[in-house]
Amino acid sequence: xxxxxxxxxxxxxxxxxxxxxxxxxxxxxxxxxxxxxxxxxxxxxxxxxxxxxxxxxxxxxxxxxxxxxxxxxxxxxxxxxxxxxxxxxxxxxxxxxxxxxxxxxxxxxxxxxxxxxxxxxxxxxxxxxxxxxxxxxxxxxxxxxxxxxxxxxxxxxxxxxxxxxxxxxxxxxxxxxxxxxxxxxxxxxxxxxxxxxxxxxxxxxxxxxxxxxxxxxxxxxxxxxxxxxxxxxxxxxxxxxxxxxxxxxxxxxxxxxxxxxxxxxxxxxxxxxxxxxxxxxxxxxxxx
DNA sequence: TGTCCATGATCAA
DNA sequence: TGATCCTGGACAT
Numbered sequence: 001x002x003x004x005x006x007x008x009x010x011x012x013x014x015x016x017x018x019x020x021x022x023x024x025x026x027x028x029x030x031x032x033x034x035x036x037x038x039x040x041x042x043x044x045x046x047x048x049x050x051x052x053x054x055x056x057x058x059x060x061x062x063x064x065x066x067x068x069x070x071x072x073x074x075x076x077x078x079x080x081x082x083x084x085x086x087x088x089x090x091x092x093x094x095x096x097x098x099x100x101x102x103x104x105x106x107x108x109x110x111x112x113x114x115x116x117x118x119x120x121x122x123x124x125x126x127x128x129x130x131x132x133x134x135x136x137x138x139x140x141x142x143x144x145x146x147x148x149x150x151x152x153x154x155x156x157x158x159x160x161x162x163x164x165x166x167x168x169x170x171x172x173x174x175x176x177x178x179x180x181x182x183x184x185x186x187x188x189x190x191x192x193x194x195x196x197x198x199x200x201x202x203x204x205x206x207x208x209x210x211x212x213x214x215x216x217x218x219x220x221x222x223x224x225x226x227x228x229x230x231x232x233x234x235x236x237x238x239x240x241x242x243x244x245x246x247x248x249x250x251x252x253x254x255x256x257x258x259x260x261x262x263x264x265x266x267x268x269x270x271x272x273x274x275x276x277x278x279x280x281x282x283x284x285x286x287x288x
Numbered sequence: 289t290g291t292c293c294a295t296g297a298t299c300a301a
Numbered sequence: 302t303g304a305t306c307c308t309g310g311a312c313a314t
């Protein structure tokens with residue numbers, strides 16, 4: 001256990017804010033510089049060779065997808081559940097473990113090592129357009145149109161908790177943000193999407209933007225309001241690898257910070273869902 | 289040393 | 302809905 005920020009940084013949390021942070025770091029380290037590209041693991045070799053020696057023109061994120069542009073060739077990365085990207089200054093570190101793709105600048109060296117991604121592939125600009133067209137609005141992007149998400153929510157009988165995990169509704173939202181967002185807005189996760197009011201979605205969207213921007217700045221998902229922070233409540237800070245201060249995510253069985261009800265957990269569409277039955281009462285699905 | 293689980297998503301049925 | 306993929310950390314044995 002690392003305490004007080006000593007030791008390795010917390011593991012990346014691949015919700016949307018993580019990818020935006022990574023895009024910024026690629027930009028800072030590599031943009032405009034000639035790079036060397038390799039695939040030590042051997043699963044991206046041919047594609048990697050086409051990149052080798054080129055300059056990085058642009059790095060950007062859309063939802064949980066990362067796009068690195070080298071002229072007309074674009075590397076698309078999706079970290080999935082297990083993917084990680086580690087950056088190193090100085091000499092490239094020895095290759096240990098399964099590195100799918102390594103990108104390095106000339107001296108002074110800067111290296112990015114990608115492991116365990118769900119996707120690492122070379123796309124054309126047209127293919128990138130097709131991919132992003134399938135994504136909903138990303139709260140971290142200035143071009144995002146929350147109405148596109150709303151149109152899917154308002155006509156759906158699917159539980160709002162499941163809709164929030166749908167990348168066509170809000171690209172970049174993952175299991176932590178969805179649980180915390182529903183908590184902050186006191187919404188029963190099983191409420192049908194069509195029962196959400198327009199004003200509620202507006203408020204949730206604005207909140208998501210704020211929470212995720214904080215995530216980009218800090219690399220953490222912190223969702224508790226000032227009055228519920230550890231210092232304000234006189235409680236110990238959260239010290240697990242996930243790092244952030246949250247209301248319900250992975251707090252099953254513990255008392256709600258606000259009403260003391262036991263935080264609940266259930267499986268929904270194959271993912272763990274956390275919520276407070278005391279605070280989140282708006283509005284249970286009819287017939288239950 | 290082995291098993292399970294995770295901040296994700298796709299595919300087949 | 303269930304199986305599957307990826308890696309690594311936590312935990313059990």
